Amino acid sequence: MDLPLDVTSLSEGKFAVGQPVARKEDPVLLRGEGRYTDDLSLPDQLHAVMLRSPIAHGVLGPLDLDEARSMPGVVAIVTAAELAAAGIRTMPAATGKNRDGSSTPRPAQSTLATGRVRYVGEPIAMIVAASAAEARDAAEVILPEIEALPAVTTASEAAAPGAPLLHEAAPGNLCLDFHYGDTDKVAAAFAAATHVTRLSLRNNRVVVCPMEPRSAIGEYDAATGRFVLRLGCQGVFGQRALIASVLGVPVEKVRVLTGNVGGSFGMKASCYPEYICLLHAARLLGRPVRWTDARTESFLSDSHGRDHEMICELALAADGRFLALRVTGYGNLGAWLSNATTIPPTLNTVKNIIGVYATPLVEVSTRCLFSNTTPVGAYRGAGRPEGNYYMERLVETAAREMGIDSLELRRRNHIRPGQMPYRAPSGMVYDDGDFPTVLAKALRAADWSGYAARQAESESRGRLRGRGVGQYLEVTADAGNEMGGIRFEPDGSVTIITGTLDYGQGHASPFAQVLAGRLGIPFDRIRLLQGDSDEMLAGGGTGGSRSMMQSGGAILEASDLVVERGKRLAAHRLEVDAADVEFHRGRFTVVGTDIGVSILDLASWVRSAENLPEDLPRTLDVSHVFKGVPSAFPNGCHIAEVEVDPETGIVELVRYATVNDFGVLVNPMLVAGQAHGGIAQGFGQALMERVNYDEAGQPLTGSYMDYGLPRAGDLPDFGFESHPVPARTNPLGVKGCGEAGCAGSLPAVVNALVDALSVFGVTHIDMPATPERVWQAIADARGLQRTG
Template sequence: MGQFGIGQGVRRLEDQRFLTGEGRYTDDITLPRQCYAAFVRSPFAHAVITGIESEEAAGQPGVLGIYTAQDLQAAGVGDIPCLALMKGRDGRQVDTPPYPALARDRVHHVGDAVVMVVAETAQQARDAADLVEVDYDPLDAVTDVGAALAAEAPKVQESLSGNLCLDWAQGNETDVEAAFAKADRIARIELVNNRVVVNSMEPRALIADYDPQEEKFTLHTGSQGLFRLKDQFCRMIFGIPEDKLHIITPDVGGGFGMKIFAYPEQVACLFAARELGRPVRWTGERNESFQSDTQGRDHQTTAEMALDKEGHFLGIRISTLANMGAYLSNFAPYIPTGASTQMYSGLYRIPAIHAEVKCVLTNTVPVDAYRGAGRPEASYVMERLVDEAARVAGLDRREIRLRNFIRPEDLPYDTGLNRIYDSGDYPRLLQEACRQVDWDNFETRRAESRSRGMLRGIGLASYVEACGGIGEEEARISLDPDGGVTLVIGTMTNGQGHHTAYAQLLHDKFGLPLEKIRMVQGDSEKVHKGGGTGGSRSLLMGGISAQRAADRVIETARQIAGDLLEAAPDDIEFDDGLFRIAGTDRTLELAEIAQRTHQGGGNGLTPIEETDGYTAEALTFPNGCHVCELEVDPDTGCSKILDYVVVDDFGTVVNPMLAAGQVHGGVAQGLGQALLEHTVYDEEGQLITASFMDYTMPRADDVPDVRLTLVQDMPCKTNPMGVKGAGEAGAIGAPPAIMNALMDALAPAGVKRIDMPATPEQVWRVLQAAS
């Protein structure tokens, strides 16, 4: 491997321009004659729109157009489609309500966009939007997923028969019933997986443009990938050929799943650009993000474990109510069903599993994929349930896991839920994490805390997730005139450091300095296909595509080197940027071939450009163990994490520094959900936590020093690079590890249950109730 190649902790190539203010985000782009959009949003969670008065607003300075749902409908603009048309246990497809870009007749959640105002400046658009008068006839609303299923509950969507849009199940119910019938003990828990707002650093933004001569749209927008959006806008919403939409995604300041999707503002602004013949831009303000970005999680779950007298797992049954919000966002029904339940086996041998999920509509912001997308929800259920099983069986929490883990000799292991684990040593990772945190001497530390009037707890979570395996990835590499290379790739970095990782892979192939390896992404007229970023797929799919395209470039260059050196191509060796006739000192640099192929002038050579791709044959399964130790002040309810250890198996790690950054960020997000973050609606559907004054994001002093160990001697057996994926792991392991530690601290005080977020107030209240 090269000096800066696979396995090296290379500093990110991207950071120089980001840290010096040279990043180029959507809001940095300025187009000639651009104008600005503002949206009038519903103040009600559920209401009939009885009238819209916009005459005064239309007469304001700079106003160019005011549009409603009727305008879009008259122009043939379609609704935003749900892409995950799951089938329920009765074989019926999920009920999908209409999801228009601007509300038609009724609004269904606070923040639902009703009217779009376009003006010469952003301030003029906002001022005019304030003058639009929308008359509403308020209706009863429902925000709690359990209450939405009650017979007397208000119907969220008038076009559907009820609020239950999908009743889904997986597993063998008969086997599970038999397992519970013979169980010696049964563990049972009820959990809430709280709703969270994504809060990426860069809010959603866009510029929509239209060329009437070519009848072609251009959309600049932050995204996690181009081609799914392109398909939705062209085929499903506007009914235009794919070559009539050009999507450009520049730098993106965080996505975490939320920027995968098509949104109403994109649709409405594309329509307005065509109507006005001018670019229309919109940048969401933070309060709009709270009201209109897809949100995450929001499950109520009951889980049960059947155990024999030795504490072996016999079966589990899990029932979840999943809040979808007021509309079905792009992948929403898939997240709690296919993405989550197929991971309910965790890392354990469980002979019988049955899971059922009811997807329910409420008068809240739509929910969709958020970092981990179903796998954190599954891990949280399983690891909290395993802790309860240890209590019921009277076993140490480590022992019950070791007793039930899938062992290395069991691999490959079919979980029975369409998942086959190929590699790993789960007991080893748990034992190493517990060794690092000195678990065996914890009771001494607990006693010391008790002497100071504090409550101390320790908890662990052994997680597994499924990565990659989504679609095909393609890479195109050209040999540039200066001897460098340009990689064109369909993945889409949102801040993860893709350029650095790909450059390291290509450094090993070409022997080039990292600065001579360039990357092009985010332009649908330069990139031909690609699945974007999501599901930790980029490196394990895009990386292989890049390596294969590099091999093609080298082979083409070898043929040219053979001609120039007057030797058979099979006799030409290539290493570290140099072609050599085997066994001689006759050489030719890659840079010289680059120059000759770009010279033209009738030399018969043309610039080298090669394309190759990769379609995953199987999913990959990164896994690991998180251990958290914390202390609680019973007088204030404040929790402080004292130690946090992670031992991860990501298979082959291209850049340990990038992987560590992903883990640290994921732990911070998981900690935020466990202890701080909560999206709260009142009974009328008003969003109570609609700003950073009310919604608590983790701060620097909330996040502990994460001690990370990467175990790299178990490469993935189903991925040619041995890569398993790393992007979401931290957010999967952190919530159960933290909450298990917190329960360990609170249980001696008589606390039986606490849900996320375990804020100081919540901790104080459960302690008062227990005492």
């Protein structure tokens, strides 16, 4: 694709592409009228509660269920044996290839634990009762017999000789031995380097913490043999296929429905054991069965994010030019394979590690291991923020070690606009970008030159002030086939049907802006349908910062098909040749005249038109599948300033500026909102969030009493500026924005903190930099200064 669409054709009017249009769904949500899964109540429904393992690793004995079955309200208890007898298959799991080309092991995960439990929170049984309270009461009297075994909770420990083994199918707990790059060439570059910077970096495990816990309702129609699952997810088309594969039925026998979704960040893309149990119970009992996760349970049962241990090395020439980059380490998968489990520490690290810098050689060697912890899945960015964090920490450290200003080191290594298209060592081809200008604009936005005065003011109050840069580039996920459906309704409204799914992003307004700009349909008449798998021809769901690339492209192509049909129908109605009909701003007109018909009037007319020639369409409705487009390359620069209280270790984020290149901004207000959310999550991971386990595999951070999340008061106003360079990889010229906030904020915040602590000689601190860790780093540094 040589050039993006000329977006000026879509940029006329209050609701055009490029305008900050308010989210269509906000009035409903702010009035409390949203329909989340737990808001639904079906006739004759039952309630389910999961029985979960209280032990991280152990041999599971027979369950004594007699007392629970006799409890008031209990109608059924679903067990692993019962599911196996019903033909339920093992849970879906992604696979890959080892460095030697061999296939990775794929331990068979039954829906409910059989023989052994492997993490605290693993589901053992499901209790179904007339009420949720009665189901909980019954669950509490079941005391599973578990013979405890030794547990292992980190990837490096799981890789050690003699570590407790989780799966016979995965000797040494190894799932994937990943390697990318030319080892000999990289080794030669390091040998020839004037300087090598080496950092040990911990990418801490986090709980996903969406606003809405997971919830689902399973139904079964015995007459048709059809299952219906209502839940919050990231894409009904893909979820339907996952559910059908475990149930062992054709996809046509499964319908997935999703209403409002209160956040996901990658986690709700998975097929979880609870969903299968609900559908089985609904078939068994002939009644709907509903379940909602308690928040503490969600800490155990939802897939976690991140959790990598990496040694990162950067080879540099005497003038600071980057020669090669090498990353070696571990990825913790948890007890089972989840959604995209192995991708963040492997392939996505490869794609994103060089960021905006011309780096000739890259080598990534990652061993992905099983451990007695909650399975790890995709989490906002899924390897993209990690790669940028590794590189930006290396850049800052190398600059200090070589005595080169860190901004100058960045400038010397930027990929220049004249080098585009640029083939990265990952094989990805950057189509466009202007990284030097983005950095320059960010420095102005952050008032870089005025920092000394702010630092002095902080010192006058006994605070340490530091500033940090996080310049990033992320590679969006490839955009697969996506549905672009346009349906003209009898009431005069128009429905967009597409297979991405809004779980908080605000798709309705920007999608309507694209359609309104293309077809001239009034903005307030446009509706969005994403949450019914029965309506889908294709659908990639939402993830990897690609929704506008996918659905936006699908809407454009579907709109062109509508215009093509409309010209033929308008020609018939206006009694002219189709070649004499043109379309502009929502009207079909006869060339050179004002004679015409609006697109909405034409849709209404054809619905009841009689005696149409056989070669004419009977509707303007279109169901189209848009073929996927390549990745895009959103990029930007974040600059953070922090204050540290050296007596308590408390860190405060006091100033924040960003300049971003997201290509064409369909709705700048929503783009800024997406960036703000990503920054907040990156800040949380950098300074507050961490899942801790004890030696037995018991989680020590199982609720908000002991797991820190950022609040509004912890964050300053975020400066947001745009330097758009339209993408050449998709017709709208968009680049994706949903995950970029994390990619910039992780390094910006940590670099700022290290800068503040540099007065004590501190050169690195791992995430999360909690007050305890910061205080200890200062105390250790002071001790070294005294003894030195």
